[in-house]
Amino acid sequence: MPIDQRAPPPRRADTQGAAQRPGIDGRLVRTGVSDRTVVARWPRASVSFRNREPIHLSASCRHRRTSRPLPLGRRPQFAHSRQFKLNLHADLRQRAVVLPDDTGWVASPSVGIERRMLDRNGKEQGRATSVVRYAAGSAFPPHDHPGGEEILVLEGVFSDERGNYTAGTYIRNPVGSRHGPYSDLGCTLFVKLCQFDPEDSQRVVIDTEQAGWHPGLVPGLSVLPLHSFGTEHVALVRWAPGTQFKRHCHWGGEEILVLEGTFQDEHGSYPAGSWLRSPHQSEHTPFSDEGCLIFVKTGHLARESLSP
Incomplete structure (x- = not known):
């Protein structure tokens, strides 16, 4: 999920000669690998x-x-x-979803x-x-x-x-x-x-109580950047009720842990405690009717995804 966190450019690894792609902050980053998504949920608890x-x-x-x-x-x-x-x-090439009562x-x-x-x-x-x-x-x-x-x-x-x-x-x-x-x-x-x-x-x-939030790429999104290195980007993202994001592709994968509210896409609804992982080059159109807070990682599955 590319998100404009309006923060200084993240530190990047040496990826000379690699193609460019949009990162979690919405800027072009160089890369030579692909993306995945994961989401996790724990039972009846949110923060x-x-x-x-x-x-x-x-x-x-x-x-x-x-x-x-x-x-x-x-x-x-x-x-x-x-x-x-x-x-x-x-298998990081497969989509995975774990709901609160699944395990x-x-x-x-x-x-x-x-x-x-x-x-x-x-x-x-x-x-x-x-x-x-x-x-x-x-x-x-x-x-x-x-x-x-x-x-x-x-x-x-x-x-x-x-x-x-x-x-x-x-x-x-x-x-x-x-x-x-x-x-x-x-x-x-x-x-x-x-x-x-x-x-x-x-x-x-x-x-995160003291850290600064930034506006996202679309109205209703707020982003708190946590870490960036090479193709990996980590953030907390808050969705206001009724927020919708455009359809996009996950380069290097995406992983989500739903912390509050309910996160949604065309594949289903994921209440607080849900965990999802989407593989390299998977696509979805996320939204949240009631609003939510999610922990998001993108690009971190690239090395494992493309390794033999």
Whole structure:
């Protein structure tokens, strides 16, 4: 979904000799690969990034960010995880849609941490997209991220040794980074593992409550840019009720997580918690009758899409 975020041009990788195409910001970018789309949903939960009040979340999880990490005071406990598919929506050439009630929670190797698998290709540290739920007081042991980690905090407060991250915080831990994550009060996260360009080494932490929004390409769209590198562009996009966008092609794919309201296109309606992935060069005509807030990634499936 090309969107005019009216921000400075994003940093780009060296793609000399590649063709040009419209990016998420509506400007021409050079590229030599194609696009895909993904959307994910978690059951009966949505997040208001406007006021940071999680919807359908107990009051104990609504709190402010502190300047220092909360004391850990625990050792991670491990459990035998239930069996789950190691290959789930693994073919990036196929469109994938997961609605809130389509998948159940699966126990992780750490007690108190569960996941809803959206796509997966490999074992515990393989490429994966999941919604992850931390019970209060749960933790993972310190571990490395050989392919990088991308996080959007949906509810509660997520923590590691570098700080505490409230609902609406966007985090990128680059390839080779290491941390010991935990949550004292509980949280829910959208997590993508092992999907970074190896040259994208920037750590990113954005408090979307404080970040600036920009007008989109059509009336009714507002865009909050989160990250750009090479062909990949990430943003939050708010649709006012009744907003329609023109039909367009996804170069390098598109992935969407619906955070509030209902997102729609000619293929169906996707309420809060829905996850969609559209492959390279797929097309659609999106709109929203009631309005919505979505997390959008474009162009990030290009390398995997075109690899043999």
